[in-house]
Amino acid sequence: MTAYLIRRLLLIIPTFLGITIMAFTITRFVPGGPIERMIAEARMQKTGLSSTRPLAGDQTQPLSEEQIQELKKYYGFDKPILVSYFFWLGKVLTGDLGVSTRYYDPVWDMIRDRIPISLYFGSISLLLVYGVCIPLGITKAIRHKTQFDNISSIIVFIGYAIPGWVVGVLLLIIFASQWEIFPLGGFVSDDFQDMTVFGKVWDLILHTILPLIAYMVGSFTVMTFLMKNTLMDHLASDYVRTAIAKGLSFESAVFRHALRNSLIPMATHFGNNISLILMGSFLIEKVFNINGMGLLGYESVVERDYPVVMGILVISSFLFMVGNILSDICVAIVDPRVTFE
Amino acid sequence: MNQGDILRVDNLVTSFDTEFGRLRAVDQVSFTLGKGRTLGVVGESGCGKSVTALSIMRLLPKPSGVIESGEIRFHGEDITKISNVEMRRIRGKKISMIFQEPMTALNPVHKIGKQIQEVFQLHFPEMGKQETMQNVVRSLKDVGIPDPEKRINEYPHQISGGMRQRVMIAMALACRPDILIADEPTTALDVTIQAQILELMDRLKKEINMSVIFITHDLGVIADICDDVLVMYAGNVVETAPVFSLFEDPKHPYTQGLLSSIPRLETPRKTRLPIIEGMVPSIQELPQGCRFQNRCPDVMEICRAQSPEMTVVGQDHSARCYLYSNP
Ligand SMILES: Nc1ncnc2c1ncn2[C@@H]1O[C@H](COP(=O)(O)OP(=O)(O)OP(=O)(O)O)[C@@H](O)[C@H]1O
Ligand SMILES: [Mg+2]
Numbered sequence: 001m002t003a004y005l006i007r008r009l010l011l012i013i014p015t016f017l018g019i020t021i022m023a024f025t026i027t028r029f030v031p032g033g034p035i036e037r038m039i040a041e042a043r044m045q046k047t048g049l050s051s052t053r054p055l056a057g058d059q060t061q062p063l064s065e066e067q068i069q070e071l072k073k074y075y076g077f078d079k080p081i082l083v084s085y086f087f088w089l090g091k092v093l094t095g096d097l098g099v100s101t102r103y104y105d106p107v108w109d110m111i112r113d114r115i116p117i118s119l120y121f122g123s124i125s126l127l128l129v130y131g132v133c134i135p136l137g138i139t140k141a142i143r144h145k146t147q148f149d150n151i152s153s154i155i156v157f158i159g160y161a162i163p164g165w166v167v168g169v170l171l172l173i174i175f176a177s178q179w180e181i182f183p184l185g186g187f188v189s190d191d192f193q194d195m196t197v198f199g200k201v202w203d204l205i206l207h208t209i210l211p212l213i214a215y216m217v218g219s220f221t222v223m224t225f226l227m228k229n230t231l232m233d234h235l236a237s238d239y240v241r242t243a244i245a246k247g248l249s250f251e252s253a254v255f256r257h258a259l260r261n262s263l264i265p266m267a268t269h270f271g272n273n274i275s276l277i278l279m280g281s282f283l284i285e286k287v288f289n290i291n292g293m294g295l296l297g298y299e300s301v302v303e304r305d306y307p308v309v310m311g312i313l314v315i316s317s318f319l320f321m322v323g324n325i326l327s328d329i330c331v332a333i334v335d336p337r338v339t340f341e
Numbered sequence: 342m343n344q345g346d347i348l349r350v351d352n353l354v355t356s357f358d359t360e361f362g363r364l365r366a367v368d369q370v371s372f373t374l375g376k377g378r379t380l381g382v383v384g385e386s387g388c389g390k391s392v393t394a395l396s397i398m399r400l401l402p403k404p405s406g407v408i409e410s411g412e413i414r415f416h417g418e419d420i421t422k423i424s425n426v427e428m429r430r431i432r433g434k435k436i437s438m439i440f441q442e443p444m445t446a447l448n449p450v451h452k453i454g455k456q457i458q459e460v461f462q463l464h465f466p467e468m469g470k471q472e473t474m475q476n477v478v479r480s481l482k483d484v485g486i487p488d489p490e491k492r493i494n495e496y497p498h499q500i501s502g503g504m505r506q507r508v509m510i511a512m513a514l515a516c517r518p519d520i521l522i523a524d525e526p527t528t529a530l531d532v533t534i535q536a537q538i539l540e541l542m543d544r545l546k547k548e549i550n551m552s553v554i555f556i557t558h559d560l561g562v563i564a565d566i567c568d569d570v571l572v573m574y575a576g577n578v579v580e581t582a583p584v585f586s587l588f589e590d591p592k593h594p595y596t597q598g599l600l601s602s603i604p605r606l607e608t609p610r611k612t613r614l615p616i617i618e619g620m621v622p623s624i625q626e627l628p629q630g631c632r633f634q635n636r637c638p639d640v641m642e643i644c645r646a647q648s649p650e651m652t653v654v655g656q657d658h659s660a661r662c663y664l665y666s667n668p
Contacts, residue, residue, distance in 0.1 A: 247433035
C-alpha cells in the first residue's frame, strides 16, 4: 500500500511536467500574446482611443524595437522555450507562480482569493451528488419501472439535457427575477458585513442554492443512473441469487450484497468528480456572477494572461492527479480484488 | 404422498412473461423425491430443468417468472402457497441449492467466512459468535477444504473454482437441509475436480441422510450417484424410473436416444455414435401432439394429433409415449 502510494505520487512528476510543457508551448505560439496586446494598446493610445479595431492598413509600429525587446525580456520571450520553461518551473517550485500580465497582481494571490469560493461550491456539490445520488439510484433500482422511477427519470434527464449554465439562467429568470425568492447572483449580499450571524448564514444559503443546482445537474444525472444501472445489474447476478437462496430477504440481499459491489464504479468516478467540481464552471460562474476559479481561468485565457493560465493549470492538474489517487484508494476500500501490489 | 416422500411436485406449470407472450417453460411436471434418495434430472439444454429447480426454491426471476398452477408439497405442505417470510425460513435451512457457476455464485467483496457465517446467523440467530465461527470452520472442514481457519479470511477470487464450489456446498449444507438441489454443480469444473465434488456430495448426503435433486446433462453422473431419474423434454417429464430400470430398459424413444449417444467401452472405436437428429422445439412454437414427434424414430399418426399422458410401464417406471398407451 505505502509502496504503491509512493509510486503513484512519484508518477505525478512526469505527468505534471508533460501537462505544463504542453501548455507552456501553446502559450508561446498562440497569437495575441501579451506583447501583441501591449503593442495594440500602445497603438490605440496613438490613434486616439476612438476604436478598438486597428484601421485597415495601419501597420505603423507604435513601439520601438528596443521597447519590444525589453518587453520580451520581461516576459522571458527572448529565450528559447525550454529555457524559459525551466525558469518558470524553478519559480513554481519555490511557490512563485508569477505576476498577472493584466492586473500585475501575484498570480497566487488571485487564485487564493478564488479558492474558498470554488472549494465551498465544490465540496457541497460533491457531498450532495454522492449523498443524494446513491440513495436515489438505489430506490430507483429497487422500484424499477414504478411511477417513482419513471417520474424521477424524466426530471433527472431533463436536467441532463440542458447545460448547467442554461439551467442557471432559467432558475434566475424564474426564481430570482419573476418570483424574487432568491438573489440575482453574487456570492453574498452587499450588506453582508452588517448582518447578524444568523442573517449571514441565511444570506449565504440563499446565494448558494441556485448556483449549486446549476453546478450539480450534470454529474447528478450521471451518478444517479450509474448507481441505478450498476445496482440493477448486480441484482440480477448469481451471487445475489445465492444470497436469497441462503434465506436472506430481497432487501437484505440488496443492502448486504449488491450495494457494496455497485459502489465500485461510483468510487472510480470520485477523482474525476473532485477535479471537475472543484475547478467550477466559468459559464455558471458568469451567470451567477460568482468569482470562482472557472471564471478566472476563462477570463485569463481570453485575455492571454498566461501566468494566470499556467497557475490555474498547475493547480488543476495537481488536483486531477490527487483526485485519481483518491479514486484508486476508494476503489481499493470497496473492492478487495484490487490490491496495491 | 408416500410415507418416505419428502417432496412431491404435482402438475407444476411455470411460465415466463416474454415479448412473445406468456410461455410455459415447465408444463405439468410431476415427480416425488424420497427421503435420503437422489433424483437425477436430465434433458437437453432448455428443457426446463433449472426452471423446475428455481420454482421449488421460489427463486424465479421476478416479475416475469410465475408458478401458474400445480403444487409443490414439502413435508406435505404446499410451499407455493406459503408467505415469503415462511419461505425464507425454508430456503437455506430446509432446502438448499447450489448453482452451476462457482465463479460468480459467491459475492466477490465478502470474505468466505463471512458468507458462510451469514447462513448460521440467519437461521440460528441465537447462536453465539464463537460457536458460529466454530461451525463455519467445521463446515469448511466437512467439504475437504484444507486450512479452514485460514480460508475464512480469504476472498472468493483467491481460491480455485473447485474450492469455490466446495464453499458453495459448505454453505448449502451448513444447516443440514432436508433437500439439496444441485443444478449442474460440476459442469464448470475440470474432470478430476468434478469427480471429487461428486464423491464429496455423495458422502455428505449419506452422512446427513438428505435427499438430493441432481440436475445434469451427464448420464454417466446419473448412473454413478442417482437412485431415481427424471427425463425432461421441452418442459415435460417424458420418463421417470429408478436408475437401474432406466439404464436397463429405457422406454421413451428420447431416453433411448440419449442412452445410445453415450460412448461405451465395448463399442469399437471409430464407430459413429448415434445422435438424436433434429432440434428441440422452442417453447414458443410447440407442435400439436407429442413434443418429440419431429425427432422420434417411432413416430405414429396419433403422435401428431394428440399429446400422450404419463403411463405406467413397469415398477415405479412411467413414460409419456403412445408406444405404451392407447389414446
Ligand atoms: N428469465 C426467463 N425469461 C424467459 N424465458 C426463460 C427464462 N428463464 C428460462 N426461460 C426459458 O425456459 C426454458 C427452460 O429453461 P431452463 O433454464 O430451465 O433450461 P435448462 O433445462 O436448465 O437448460 P440448461 O441445461 O441449458 O441449463 C427455456 O426455453 C428458456 O428459454
Ligand atoms: Mg439450467
